[in-house]
Amino acid sequence: MKVKLMAGIAGLLVSAGLIVGGWLIYQYVNDAASLEYVMSDHYGERMVDFTLEDISGQSTAVSATSGKPKLINFWTSWCPGCQNEAEDLNKIYANYKNNIEIISINVTANDSMEEASAFLDEYNVQMPSLFDQDGIVAAQYGITAIPTNYFIRADGTILKITYEISESSADPLIKELLEEVN
Structure with a gap:
């Protein structure tokens, strides 16, 4: 006993x-301050150029030397944060597609093409969507959490790295990117 x-x-x-x-x-x-500190180590670094395929197998090159600011969104179909931000990303794309490159990258190494394709349909994703099937680009960008969003200046340097975004949290960052161009 x-x-x-x-x-x-x-x-x-x-x-x-x-x-x-x-x-x-x-x-x-x-703790947002802890995350900000860790991510800020990459601010000012140059983005990594890459080429990935879209759903139809067409290759797309994304380069630091394009001269346009960028928003690069890393996502998976099973991620609740990715599902939450999908509608806002569609609005961001509709508002800014002529001013900045907005690219969506499915980390397919942690997903499947079928589930990713279903996600694109379900959430009516309008922006260009590329597939990182082997996870190399996600590894080069140090992706440890999904979603992750990179805001990149026209000169190819990283302005900010965030996790889940909303239209209201992205707007000031995009405006800062555009002010630097003008």
Whole structure:
């Protein structure tokens, strides 16, 4: 009886420790200042050029030397944040497609072409969508969370890296990109 009681108490203490530890990790990871600090290490760096295929197999090159600012969105079909931002990204694309390059990249290495295609249809994604089937571009960009959005200046340097965006959070960044061009 005494052994069962001690085992029960030990189990409760371990459980409590795991819960507190998990909560502390969650607080650290979700601390915007911590994330901003980590991501800001890349601000001012030059973007990595890449070529990927769209759903029809057509290759598209994305280059730092195009002379246009860019918004590059990394996503997967199973990501709740990607689903949440899809409508806003469509609005952003409709508003700014003539002024900046807006590219959507499915990290297909963590998804499937079928599910990605269904996502594009379901959310009526209008912007060009490319497929990183082997995950090389996502790795080059250091993608560790989905969605991730890169705001890139016309000279190819990184202005800002964000996670899930909304139209209202993207507008000031896009306006800053456009002011630098004009």
